[in-house]
Amino acid sequence: MNIERMDPMFKHSIWREQNAILYFSGTALSKLGDKFYIIAIPWLIYELTQSAASMGMMFLFQTLPFILVSPIAGVLADRFPRRTLLFACALLQGLLVAIIPILSILQVLQIWHIYFLGFIIASFGAVFSVVNATVVPQLFKKESLIKVNTTLQFIDTSSVLLGSMLAGILISKINVYNVLFLDAFSFFPIAVSILFLTFLSKEAPSKVTSNSWQQLRDGANFLLKHSILGPFTLLVLLANVANGALISMLIYFSREKLLLTSEEIGWVYAGAAVTQIIAIAIVNHLGNKGNHIRLMLNNIMISGLGIITVSFSWNWQTLLLAVAIQSAPVIMFNVLFKTMRQRLVPSYIFGRVNGIISMLGxxxxxxxxxxxxxxAEAIDIRFIFFTLGFISFLVPLRFTKLTKLNVEEEERKVTVI
Known part of the structure; x- marks a missing residue:
């Protein structure tokens, strides 16, 4: 029986490629472990300190590396072999996570150990994230990038649902330290799979003679002068002001204004994740068809409407709808913007461009x-959400001239080195 005749789509599926099987399976296990870590670390800090300030401090230590280290990671990605960087970062993250429960077993664990290790883990995570995004065009053909990025986004979104649920159950059954051990082991499959990936273009970046600071400036200049990526990076920066406000204050809003229970808040996040998966399916269906620039601008505007809708919500059902309206377009935008970068940036400078965009975003x-x-201590959070959502809705209107640009023409200018 000829499988390809039965399902013509299978003939062109990326799942027929060894790279896809290795890369996606390793990524899925790693993302699942990431969600264990995201739940386990705040849980552990609360158990040790019962302090909201301590949890906020940990958030700072986990966020700073993605701001400070990402540009450096971009330089590393363009200077050293990317396979080596990915393998080393995955392995080191796993080993560092395992140190936390080991210190507990030795009965010497203190809160500063978690802060310090958390910062180092996040630093290697920032390097891995930038290099990982940079290496995708070297593993898959250009015409497959939309499918690759939608698959990666699906894995990430699904891991939020599955990983958060499993982490909660496992913490109650086997304790938080054993969950951290599981997270540590989850880094090893992606590390091993990286060793067997086949690169379609030259694996190691070209040798560079300039210093790291000059390389970073070259990446920034490329981004600033690019007729499409430069304006879109600015748009991401502006839109993330509203998104950051919503993400950071959603729990506060849910409890302070709507008086929601933890179960109802869980339904809000779960419902939003389902709509995000639908958004991923839509992008995958569209493929390379249509005007992606117009779609991306519309996504930002719809997301702004979602934030406005949050400000008017009165129960968990209306909040679920509002968060779905806000988050689904963001997911679509992320997939399209990632694919656009992969198609428009030459390989020799891609790491630096990715690092700078990651830092700004x-x-x-x-x-x-x-x-x-x-x-929010002085002004009603509803008014803040409404104002930022309205601004987020208006901002893309200033970028409508981008719809006249031809992405395919810009892509033809790219020289793969």
Whole structure:
């Protein structure tokens, strides 16, 4: 029986490629472990300190590396073999996570150990994230990038649902330290799979003679001068001010204004995750068809409407709807923007460009959250959400001229080195 005749789509499926099987399976296990870590670390810190300030401090230590280290990671990605960087970062993250429960077994664990290890783990995570995003075009053909990125986004979104649920159950059954051991082991499958990946283009970046600072400037200049990526990076920075405010204050809003229970808040996140999966399926269906620039601008505008809707919600059902309206377009935008970068940036400078975009995008989130928390002490959080959502809706209107640009023409200018 000919399987390809029965299902013509299978003939062109990326799942026929060895790279896809290795890369996605390793990524799925790693992402699941990430969600264990995200739940386990705050749980552990609360058990040790019962302090909200300590949990906030940990958030700072876990966020700072993605702002400070990402540009450096971009330089590393363009200077050293990317396979080596990915393998080393995955292995080191796993080993460092395992140190936390080991210190507990030795009865010497203190809160500063978790802060310090958390910062180092996040630093290697920032390097891995930038290099990982940079290496995708070297593993898959250009025409497959939309499918690859939608699959990666599906894995990430699904791991939020499955990982959070499993982490909660496992913490109650086997304790938080054993959950951290499981997280540590989850890094090893992706580390091993990286060793067997086949690169479609030259694996090691070209040798460079300039210093690291000059390389970083080259990446920034490329981004600033690019007719499409430069404006979109600015748009991401502006949109993430509103998104950061919502993400950081959603639990506060849910409890303070809507008086929701933990179960109802869980339904809000679960419902939003389902709509995100639907959004991923839509992007996958669209593929390379249509005007992606127009779609991306519309996504930001719809997301702004979602934030406005949050400000008017009165129970968990209306909040679920509002968060779904806000988050699903963001997921679509992320997939399209990631694919656009992979198609428009030459391989020799891709790491630096990714690092700078990661720094700017991530940098807006904690700052927006911090300022929103301060302002919310004096101004009603509903008004803050409404104002930021309205601004987020209007901002893309200033970028409509981008719809006249031709992505395919820009892509033809790219020289793969």
């Amino acid at each position: 991530m940098g807006a989130l904690p700052l927006a959250g911090f300022l929103t928390g301060i302002i």
